[in-house]
Each structure stands twice: as structure tokens, then as C-alpha cells.
Amino acid sequence: MRSLLILGLAVLGTQFGCGGDGADMGTQPELASREDRLICFTDSIITYYSDATHTTVVGEDRCFCNSVPERTGRRSPYWIEEVNAECP
Numbered sequence: 001m002r003s004l005l006i007l008g009l010a011v012l013g014t015q016f017g018c019g020g021d022g023a024d025m026g027t028q029p030e031l032a033s034r035e036d037r038l039i040c041f042t043d044s045i046i047t048y049y050s051d052a053t054h055t056t057v058v059g060e061d062r063c064f065c066n067s068v069p070e071r072t073g074r075r076s077p078y079w080i081e082e083v084n085a086e087c088p
Contacts, residue, residue: 040067043085049078 040063050056059073065087 044083046081048076
């Protein structure tokens with residue numbers, strides 16, 4: 001009797017949302033692959049620093065018109081963006 005009650009609650013839980021939304025998570029792209037599809041609309045460089053003094057560079061994002069951004073190093077909350085030109 002107890003096992004039937006547990007089984008019934010499990011079935012109800014699955015039907016009412018505890019079992020997920022039914023979406024196939026394998027078909028959704030990962031964040032890294034989605035970022036790779038971004039297209040640059042400016043010719044710019046974002047330089048990331050280790051702290052607020054902006055003395056040690058830890059990474060860069062380079063954007064060239066109508067291309068995919070190129071990242072070296074890592075991002076941080078301390079950055080400076082230099083925009084060279086808007087893309088035509």
C-alpha cells in the first residue's frame with residue numbers, strides 16, 4: 001500500500017511540473033557557441049584588467065567590422081573600451 005502511494009505521488013509530481021518542462025536540453029546550444037555567432041558592428045577593443053587600478057591586463061576582446069569577436073585571456077569587471085570606428 002505504501003509503495004503504491006509513493007508511486008502515485010511520483011507520477012503526479014512528474015505530470016505537474018516536477019519532472020521538467022519536456023524540452024530537449026541537448027538541442028540548445030551552449031553559451032560559448034552562442035557567443036561565437038555574434039557579429040561586430042564596431043571596430044573596437046575592450047581591455048580587461050585585474051583590478052580598478054587598470055595596471056595588469058588579463059584579457060582583450062577585439063572586434064573588427066562584420067566579423068566574429070576574438071577573445072584572448074579572460075573577462076573581468078574592470079575594463080576600458082576603445083571604439084575606433086562604426087561599421088558601414
